[in-house]
Amino acid sequence: MNANELLRDLMAAWDVPPKEGGGLRMSSAGNRARRHAFDLGGYPQGQTTQRAQVTFATGDLLHDYLRDHLHERLEWAEVTDREREVVSTVHDIDIAGHIDAILRDKRTGERLLVDIKTMSHFTYVSLDPEVAGQPWYKQRNNKARNFAFDASRVLPGEPFARGYLYQLASYWAALTDDPPHGDGEELDGAFILCVNKNTGHLAIGTFDTATVPALLAERDWQWDAAINAESPYELPICREPTENKDGTLSPDIRCQYCPYIDVCLATESVAGIPKIYKGVLDSRPK
Numbered sequence: 371m372n373a374n375e376l377l378r379d380l381m382a383a384w385d386v387p388p389k390e391g392g393g394l395r396m397s398s399a400g401n402r403a404r405r406h407a408f409d410l411g412g413y414p415q416g417q418t419t420q421r422a423q424v425t426f427a428t429g430d431l432l433h434d435y436l437r438d439h440l441h442e443r444l445e446w447a448e449v450t451d452r453e454r455e456v457v458s459t460v461h462d463i464d465i466a467g468h469i470d471a472i473l474r475d476k477r478t479g480e481r482l483l484v485d486i487k488t489m490s491h492f493t494y495v496s497l498d499p500e501v502a503g504q505p506w507y508k509q510r511n512n513k514a515r516n517f518a519f520d521a522s523r524v525l526p527g528e529p530f531a532r533g534y535l536y537q538l539a540s541y542w543a544a545l546t547d548d549p550p551h552g553d554g555e556e557l558d559g560a561f562i563l564c565v566n567k568n569t570g571h572l573a574i575g576t577f578d579t580a581t582v583p584a585l586l587a588e589r590d591w592q593w594d595a596a597i598n599a600e601s602p603y604e605l606p607i608c609r610e611p612t613e614n615k616d617g618t619l620s621p622d623i624r625c626q627y628c629p630y631i632d633v634c635l636a637t638e639s640v641a642g643i644p645k646i647y648k649g650v651l652d653s654r655p656k
Contacts, residue, residue, distance in 0.1 A: 394406060402606075403606070
């Protein structure tokens with residue numbers, strides 16, 4: 371066996387072919403308007419990095435493992451409707467999504483919508499009520515623990531996690547609204563089950579369904595902006611780049627996982643990405 375040839379072939383098989391944007395999805399409800407506009411416009415997506423592929427694959431494995439764990443290990447619970455497709459209509463555009471599952475309590479008959487989220491250590495500890503409100507550079511130094519939290523209270527302070535609420539609210543409305551806007555399902559509540567990909571710790575976020583209308587209004591503001599925009603480049607950049615000590619700019623860490631990073635960011639001095647679409651950063655709305 372030639373190790374170099376094997377490595378070359380493995381690397382070729384590892385690469386995920388770029389694809390075009392596929393429109394709006396409930397799973398991307400937490401994205402900003404600019405990202406939605408790239409999806410709607412069918413812009414070509416860039417090559418997914420090895421780091422991103424490992425991150426996504428690890429998350430998918432943990433996600434499926436945890437959902438199976440709920441079904442197999444909790445004697446009082448029954449997990450149903452796994453990957454059930456639901457659809458909402460916004461501005462005559464059908465937006466589909468797949469719920470993780472509905473958990474039925476065999477003891478009480480309660481049926482709860484569950485959304486499973488795998489996340490980095492930093493995002494996980496930012497949801498902990500004991501550290502909520504601390505500056506981010508202090509939050510990241512906290513040790514993980516198992517905890518329960520009020521999602522409606524904690525998540526608004528963290529824009530990245532706020533998207534989890536948009537997604538869960540989208541699923542809730544699509545399931546419970548009366549036809550033709552929803553499936554008319556009767557559910558007793560919903561929660562977010564979070565797992566720390568670095569440590570394995572778990573957290574459960576209770577979800578106040580009374581906040582759904584306000585969350586959908588926030589979500590629709592981003593979707594409306596994307597639908598009405600003539601071009602993604604007229605919309606604000608999702609997250610500001612970080613200025614380095616030498617004056618150059620580096621994209622936000624979350625932008626580095628976006629498939630449109632190559633065509634979205636535009637400056638002569640963004641580190642590590644093609645220097646294209648010069649001037650868009652300077653032309654963004656003030």
